[in-house]
Amino acid sequence: xxxxxxxxxxxxxxxxxxxxxxxxxxxxxxxxxxxxxxxxxxxxxxxxxxxxxxxxxxxxxxxxxxxxxxxxxxxxxxxxxxxxxxxxxxxxxxx
Amino acid sequence: xxxxxxxxxxxxxxxxxxxxxxxxxxxxxxxxxxxxxxxxxxxxxxxxxxxxxxxxxxxxxxxxxxxxxxxxxxxxxxxxxxxxxxxxxxxxxxxxxxxxxxxxxxxxxxxxxxxxxxxxxxxxxxxxxxxxxxxxxxxxxxxxxxxxxxxxxxxxxxxxxxxxxxxxxxxxxxxxxxxxxxxxxxxxxxxxxxxxxxxxxxxxxxxxxxxxxxxxxxxxxxxxxxxxxxxxxxxxxxxxxxxxxxxxxxxxxxxxxxxxxxxxxxxxxxxxxxxxxxxxxxxxxxxxxxxxxxxxxxxxxxxxxxxxxxxxxxxxxxxxxxxxxxxxxxxxxxxxxxxxxxxxxxxxxxxxxxxxxxxxxxxxxxxxxxxxxxxxxxxxxxxxxxxxxxxxxxxxxxxxxxxxxxxxxxxxxxxxxxxxxxxxxxxxxxxxxxxxxxxxxxxxxxxxxxxxxxxxxxxxxxxxxxxxxxxxxxxxxxxxxxxxxxxxxxxxxxxxxxxxxxxxxxxxxxxxxxxxxxxxxxxxxxxxxxxxxxxxxxxxxxxxxxxxxxxxxxxxxxxxxxxxxxxxxxxxxxxxxxxxxxxxxx
Numbered sequence: 094x095x096x097x098x099x100x101x102x103x104x105x106x107x108x109x110x111x112x113x114x115x116x117x118x119x120x121x122x123x124x125x126x127x128x129x130x131x132x133x134x135x136x137x138x139x140x141x142x143x144x145x146x147x148x149x150x151x152x153x154x155x156x157x158x159x160x161x162x163x164x165x166x167x168x169x170x171x172x173x174x175x176x177x178x179x180x181x182x183x184x185x186x187x188x
Numbered sequence: 189x190x191x192x193x194x195x196x197x198x199x200x201x202x203x204x205x206x207x208x209x210x211x212x213x214x215x216x217x218x219x220x221x222x223x224x225x226x227x228x229x230x231x232x233x234x235x236x237x238x239x240x241x242x243x244x245x246x247x248x249x250x251x252x253x254x255x256x257x258x259x260x261x262x263x264x265x266x267x268x269x270x271x272x273x274x275x276x277x278x279x280x281x282x283x284x285x286x287x288x289x290x291x292x293x294x295x296x297x298x299x300x301x302x303x304x305x306x307x308x309x310x311x312x313x314x315x316x317x318x319x320x321x322x323x324x325x326x327x328x329x330x331x332x333x334x335x336x337x338x339x340x341x342x343x344x345x346x347x348x349x350x351x352x353x354x355x356x357x358x359x360x361x362x363x364x365x366x367x368x369x370x371x372x373x374x375x376x377x378x379x380x381x382x383x384x385x386x387x388x389x390x391x392x393x394x395x396x397x398x399x400x401x402x403x404x405x406x407x408x409x410x411x412x413x414x415x416x417x418x419x420x421x422x423x424x425x426x427x428x429x430x431x432x433x434x435x436x437x438x439x440x441x442x443x444x445x446x447x448x449x450x451x452x453x454x455x456x457x458x459x460x461x462x463x464x465x466x467x468x469x470x471x472x473x474x475x476x477x478x479x480x481x482x483x484x485x486x487x488x489x490x491x492x493x494x495x496x497x498x499x500x501x502x503x504x505x506x507x508x509x510x511x512x513x514x515x516x517x518x519x520x521x522x523x524x525x526x527x528x529x530x531x532x533x534x535x536x537x538x539x540x541x542x543x544x545x546x547x548x549x550x551x552x553x554x555x556x557x558x559x560x561x562x563x564x565x566x567x568x569x570x571x572x573x574x575x576x577x578x579x580x581x582x583x584x585x586x587x588x589x590x591x592x593x594x595x596x597x598x599x600x601x602x603x604x605x606x607x608x609x610x611x612x613x614x615x616x617x618x619x620x621x622x623x624x625x626x627x628x629x630x631x632x633x634x635x636x637x638x639x640x641x642x643x644x645x646x647x648x649x650x651x652x653x654x655x656x657x658x659x660x661x662x663x664x665x666x667x668x669x670x671x672x673x674x675x676x677x678x679x680x681x682x683x684x685x686x687x688x689x690x691x692x693x694x695x696x697x698x699x700x701x702x703x704x705x706x707x708x709x710x711x712x713x714x715x716x717x718x719x720x721x722x723x724x725x726x727x728x729x730x731x732x733x734x735x736x737x738x739x740x741x742x743x744x745x746x747x748x749x750x751x752x753x754x755x756x757x758x759x760x761x762x763x764x765x766x767x768x769x770x771x772x773x774x
Contacts, residue, residue: 116271116325120270120274123278124274143279146278147274147275147278148275148278148280148281149278149280151311152307152310
């Protein structure tokens with residue numbers, strides 16, 4: 094499509110909250126991504142999953158201090174990544 | 189497909205004796221035995237539509253629950269329900285399932301079932317306890333959706349038609365307890381061993397039961413009627429007129445035998461030379477007291493109080509418990525009532541929905557890899573002292589109306605007994621202050637069913653007022669053989685020499701400390717003379733076995749029994765011992 098900018102960003106993010114990526118953080122990630130267009134993938138311990146699925150995020154079993162490789166692809170990639178960084182940094186509101 | 193009249197015989201493990209003749213009722217848990225059915229290409233869209241509708245109805249369920257919970261429940265519950273809603277919108281439960289329905293052209297139930305099993309598998313291999321625990325949410329959500337896919341298959345055990353033969357993958361105790369013996373003629377299951385709790389209940393109710401039969405295979409056949417032979421382990425589908433006649437004869441014979449025995453039920457349990465042996469009854473359902481008195485019981489030697497919880501799927505309040513215990517002790521008219529405090533956990537668990545107020549007790553413990561060695565019985569009660577408090581208070585209040593004893597299950601260390609004793613005193617004091625009445629004396633006993641407590645029986649005997657040997661668990665723990673696992677139930681011998689030695693040791697310790705000892709559990713009649721020979725004078729068994737036990741005791745002299753016991757101790761293998769006992773059966 095003309096005008097569409099295809100951006101792909103890969104960042105490593107550390108899980109800071111004490112229980113890791115459990116149900117609530119997973120739910121808040123999915124919610125946060127709902128209005129975004131980019132496709133988002135998490136990679137942890139050689140496993141890559143779709144970050145729009147709570148059950149898939151849970152399956153990563155990422156604990157505190159795990160490092161997740163986050164791949165965001167799409168026109169709003171930059172903004173989406175920014176939102177994600179914030180959420181991880183704020184420990185999903187648990188701090 | 190076999191012709192209508194063809195008789196087919198399946199062979200399983202006999203679990204509960206007797207002959208059941210009746211009609212098949214396939215009893216399904218929401219997730220087991222999902223049939224795989226191919227869907228014609230034209231109907232794929234309809235099938236997907238059916239799944240979407242089930243998902244939609246499930247969402248509406250949860251939304252309603254969420255609205256209700258906003259009013260009264262703590263906010264955590266609302267947020268759990270919120271997560272469930274999110275899960276129902278998860279691509280893994282929406283687009284992935286739809287794609288698979290299209291790809292495999294199979295019915296939704298089977299695909300949904302496969303995917304859920306995959307997730308369960310994945311989560312259960314995770315090392316982290318916390319994440320493992322999330323499986324419960326997934327199971328909960330999937331149950332709800334499956335329930336909407338198959339809304340007609342939920343039958344209640346207490347509401348089946350007359351002459352029903354229940355066919356199911358596995359029986360859980362809470363369902364078995366609901367079964368009405370005048371409606372249910374027999375049970376047939378795929379899983380389950382001789383001494384699972386469900387089996388014990390089936391025997392207590394006198395419902396024939398055969399396990400280890402492939403129900404899935406059976407379901408594929410046309411079954412009009414069937415015979416279950418719980419003594420031999422046969423399940424006969426569509427019996428011929430001849431077979432039917434043969435079994436009806438056997439059934440009549442059983443009934444006659446039982447009547448002969450029953451006429452002996454009001455005789456004393458005593459040996460030929462006049463040694464008295466008291467026979468008490470085990471009880472799960474308080475409504476069955478009349479039956480056990482009719483069978484000639486000297487009282488209730490083991491009231492499995494956890495069934496109050498299992499049958500109503502919630503912890504009963506102090507008042508509810510008080511009313512039940514009081515009514516029980518009154519109808520016993522002076523005979524003792526031994527209440528075993530809640531033995532919850534192990535295979536006595538129920539899956540409560542996560543919004544249930546009592547679910548928190550179980551979610552905090554989580555999925556246990558080895559539940560029989562986990563947080564069950566007294567461990568559970570000490571973890572949640574509020575539950576123990578309520579129960580003890582109800583017991584103390586009821587003790588004013590008759591003779592009640594308290595029995596502590598699964599003691600593995602003396603400290604557990606001491607804590608309970610102290611708690612009883614505290615509760616008694618609080619009760620006194622508030623003007624409540626209780627019996628002056630409330631004997632406290634300890635179950636010997638863990639090897640450590642059998643080994644420490646002398647110290648325990650000093651500490652408690654009575655001991656109670658629970659053979660079912662003791663055997664499973666001593667022999668390291670899972671009693672409900674069909675491939676280890678061969679190892680599970682009531683007559684194992686190690687068990688005999690332990691029993692002798694425990695009886696001796698109780699006698700030295702001058703405390704009474706009661707033998708609880710099921711045993712082969714060939715064991716009875718042995719046990720009296722060791723010095724046991726009190727038994728507690730399922731009510732319907734009382735006449736038989738009395739009958740056996742009345743055939744022996746105490747001296748012969750002692751000699752038999754001494755001789756039996758010389759055998760070193762279970763097999764030899766079994767043969768020896770069989771040759772000395774009277």
